[in-house]
Amino acid sequence: MARDKQIYQLYLDLYRKHGDPARFWPQWCSRNKSLTWREVVAIGAILTQRTSWHNADLALRNLRKHGLLSLSAIAGLRNLNRLTEVVRPAGFFRTKPRRLFELASFIVDNYGDLETFAREDLKAGREKLLGLYGIGLETADTILLYALDKPTFVIDEYTKRLVIKKRLSEKFDYDHLQSVFENSLPREVRVYQNFHTLIIVDQKGEEASMMEMVE
DNA sequence: ACCCAGGTGGCCC
DNA sequence: GGGCCACATGGG
Numbered sequence A: 001m002a003r004d005k006q007i008y009q010l011y012l013d014l015y016r017k018h019g020d021p022a023r024f025w026p027q028w029c030s031r032n033k034s035l036t037w038r039e040v041v042a043i044g045a046i047l048t049q050r051t052s053w054h055n056a057d058l059a060l061r062n063l064r065k066h067g068l069l070s071l072s073a074i075a076g077l078r079n080l081n082r083l084t085e086v087v088r089p090a091g092f093f094r095t096k097p098r099r100l101f102e103l104a105s106f107i108v109d110n111y112g113d114l115e116t117f118a119r120e121d122l123k124a125g126r127e128k129l130l131g132l133y134g135i136g137l138e139t140a141d142t143i144l145l146y147a148l149d150k151p152t153f154v155i156d157e158y159t160k161r162l163v164i165k166k167r168l169s170e171k172f173d174y175d176h177l178q179s180v181f182e183n184s185l186p187r188e189v190r191v192y193q194n195f196h197t198l199i200i201v202d203q204k205g206e207e208a209s210m211m212e213m214v215e
Numbered sequence B: 001a002c003c004c005a006g007g008t009g010g011c012c013c
Numbered sequence C: 001g002g003g004c005c006a007c008a009t010g011g012g
Helices: A004-019 A037-047 A052-066 A070-075 A080-088 A096-110 A120-130 A137-147 A157-167 A172-181 A189-204
Strands: none
Touching: A004 A052, A004 A070, A004 A157, A004 A172, A004 A189, A037 A070, A037 A137, A037 A157, A052 A080, A052 A137, A080 A096, A120 A137, A137 A189, A157 A172, A157 A189
16 A cells, blocks of 8 residues: 555544544633633643643643733743742743743734734744744644644654554654655644544553543 | 653754 | 753652
């Protein structure tokens, strides 16, 4: 089977096996979309860097409890002392608060909110996110795909493991793997979102802990 | 007492 | 430009 057909078939198989992966997304992401759901996704993308979702979730709950679960609240902070304490469960307390503040002030100062930033086209928005401290390829694509509904495929550790296991590529650098997936799938945001989630759910098991942070 | 988890930036050669 | 390495917390 040609590689592109094989990859799309893999998506169909995973979908059939696990069902609609949207049910694994946190409630604030799937249903009950509040005005700030994009912001929670973007903040979560930074908090979960090299960190279990459970720990990132503890930090998200803490942010909400302290009224800091929004980009404007974070951007308005005088210093990072309180933010540091609040996101501590997510680890990397020296870097993550600064990364959150950089993203928040960039969006708030230049666009006001993520709805407005989402008007940038994919390529321009991606370049701008990548220019921020602490936002690399995976975090940028995660924000673009899940918070801004842009069609860019996220390559993470789970995706790489799948590529190795199924021998989908000989090269493993980010850009190449991304093109392998994007060239094999219909260019649809929902397909990219579903596939990425399914890859994780398939490896972690059905109890994928993304379901936490309910209300 | 280990080992791991949706990465990133800063070194080194 | 690829190949290491520190970074921090909570849970198994």
